Amino acid sequence: MPDPERRTRKDAARNRRAVLEAADALFARSESPEDLTMADIAAAAGVGKGTLFRAFGDRAGLLRALYEARLEPVREAAESGPPPLGPATPPQERVPALLDAVLCFKLDNRRLALALEESGSGGPYRAEHYAGWHALLRSVLERIPGLPDADFTAHALLAATRADLVERLADGEGVPRERLRAQLAAYAAKVVAAPPAPFRQD
Amino acid sequence: MPDPERRTRKDAARNRRAVLEAADALFARSESPEDLTMADIAAAAGVGKGTLFRAFGDRAGLLRALYEARLEPVREAAESGPPPLGPATPPQERVPALLDAVLCFKLDNRRLALALEESGSGGPYRAEHYAGWHALLRSVLERIPGLPDADFTAHALLAATRADLVERLADGEGVPRERLRAQLAAYAAKVVAAPPAPFRQD
DNA sequence: TGAAAAACGGACCCTGGGTCCGTATTGTCG
DNA sequence: CGACAATACGGACCCAGGGTCCGTTTTTCA
Numbered sequence: 055m056p057d058p059e060r061r062t063r064k065d066a067a068r069n070r071r072a073v074l075e076a077a078d079a080l081f082a083r084s085e086s087p088e089d090l091t092m093a094d095i096a097a098a099a100g101v102g103k104g105t106l107f108r109a110f111g112d113r114a115g116l117l118r119a120l121y122e123a124r125l126e127p128v129r130e131a132a133e134s135g136p137p138p139l140g141p142a143t144p145p146q147e148r149v150p151a152l153l154d155a156v157l158c159f160k161l162d163n164r165r166l167a168l169a170l171e172e173s174g175s176g177g178p179y180r181a182e183h184y185a186g187w188h189a190l191l192r193s194v195l196e197r198i199p200g201l202p203d204a205d206f207t208a209h210a211l212l213a214a215t216r217a218d219l220v221e222r223l224a225d226g227e228g229v230p231r232e233r234l235r236a237q238l239a240a241y242a243a244k245v246v247a248a249p250p251a252p253f254r255q256d
Numbered sequence: 257m258p259d260p261e262r263r264t265r266k267d268a269a270r271n272r273r274a275v276l277e278a279a280d281a282l283f284a285r286s287e288s289p290e291d292l293t294m295a296d297i298a299a300a301a302g303v304g305k306g307t308l309f310r311a312f313g314d315r316a317g318l319l320r321a322l323y324e325a326r327l328e329p330v331r332e333a334a335e336s337g338p339p340p341l342g343p344a345t346p347p348q349e350r351v352p353a354l355l356d357a358v359l360c361f362k363l364d365n366r367r368l369a370l371a372l373e374e375s376g377s378g379g380p381y382r383a384e385h386y387a388g389w390h391a392l393l394r395s396v397l398e399r400i401p402g403l404p405d406a407d408f409t410a411h412a413l414l415a416a417t418r419a420d421l422v423e424r425l426a427d428g429e430g431v432p433r434e435r436l437r438a439q440l441a442a443y444a445a446k447v448v449a450a451p452p453a454p455f456r457q458d
Numbered sequence: 459t460g461a462a463a464a465a466c467g468g469a470c471c472c473t474g475g476g477t478c479c480g481t482a483t484t485g486t487c488g
Numbered sequence: 489c490g491a492c493a494a495t496a497c498g499g500a501c502c503c504a505g506g507g508t509c510c511g512t513t514t515t516t517c518a
Contacts, residue, residue, distance in 0.1 A: 467512090
């Protein structure tokens with residue numbers, strides 16, 4: 055009995071790659087992602103719409119595939135790379151580092167992230183990768199003594215890196231990259247900071 | 257010379273109200289906002305599509321109108337009401353209170369908020385009311401000594417109340433309302449807390 | 459009450475995601 | 489190598505849904 059999964063034909067593989075490349079390029083160039091149609095992408099890849107949809111299911115599928123391909127190295131670095139991203143880093147330091155990585159990624163892949171987070175309902179919260187980031191961040195937060203609600207905190211921190219917010223700040227308000235990074239880092243640091251001195255006079 | 261702005265005809269006014277009411281009801285009932293079509297709303301209001309679009313411009317316009325109508329009282333309370341929402345409250349306390357108000361509003365108007373934040377690109381960041389909340393929150397944050405980046409912090413805090421996140425937590429994960437409120441309050445409190453004790457041994 | 463202004467409403471248009479199916483490629487087996 | 493099955497191709501096609509148009513109706517105002 056041969057594997058129930060037959061090997062994918064090589065033209066299929068070639069086309070898949072072609073689409074991925076074309077879409078990647080198009081998203082990088084396009085002003086706003088939503089006026090980039092599936093037909094456009096198919097055309098740019100020199101492929102029929104049918105092929106495109108067979109390969110990726112639907113728009114969201116294509117976006118996800120693109121996004122995850124790009125994200126892979128960052129994910130890798132975050133899960134098992136060297137400090138300050140990797141697991142060897144102490145939590146209080148790692149949290150800002152992780153968020154910084156996410157932020158940089160979104161800055162570098164604005165249109166794509168935007169397109170993905172806007173696609174369909176549920177925002178980014180249905181996507182595979184969100185769950186991954188959240189779980190990781192949560193587990194790191196849980197190692198910080200005295201910090202309650204790690205689950206919620208992880209969500210809240212990640213919310214600060216939402217693609218549309220990032221775009222609004224970076225493109226809309228012209229906040230420079232480094233400043234944004236610094237602000238997010240400071241914010242994250244504050245959230246994970248040890249609680250204030252025990253005695254506060256009102 | 258009579259006013260250049262002619263008075264709106266009363267049938268127009270009546271229809272506008274009818275649409276607003278019908279849409280409100282429909283959104284409250286509907287499972288997910290995006291399968292609620294403009295035609296549906298028009299029909300439910302006993303009105304033609306043309307009327308609907310003339311009155312509100314486009315889908316986003318209708319959503320905005322609905323949202324702002326509902327939001328009005330909260331806004332009022334936040335801008336000039338009694339403590340803990342109003343301006344008499346000390347900043348450190350007012351920030352969590354404001355966020356709590358936003359959160360409760362989104363909990364009570366989930367579908368609507370969801371529909372609005374998802375409509376069109378730019379997420380909620382183009383909407384009038386977002387700018388309002390942000391400005392208010394920012395001004396409050398600015399009164400807290402030693403807290404830098406009030407502008408960014410306001411964005412980041414508001415991001416924690418994004419409709420899709422709220423829905424994900426409340427509906428998706430079944431976090432009870434009070435717990436969610438408590439978590440957000442704690443989170444906000446931490447962000448606005450005085451910096452940790454000056455001496456930290458590493 | 460009559461005519462101009464404004465609103466009505468539903469038929470209509472158009473974009474864009476997604477499907478279908480006759481045709482072209484690929485893989486395999488004798 | 490030839491032939492047949494399996495698989496992929498691709499663009500014509502479908503359809504929902506947002507938005508427009510314009511002949512008809514209502515309101516307003518003199």
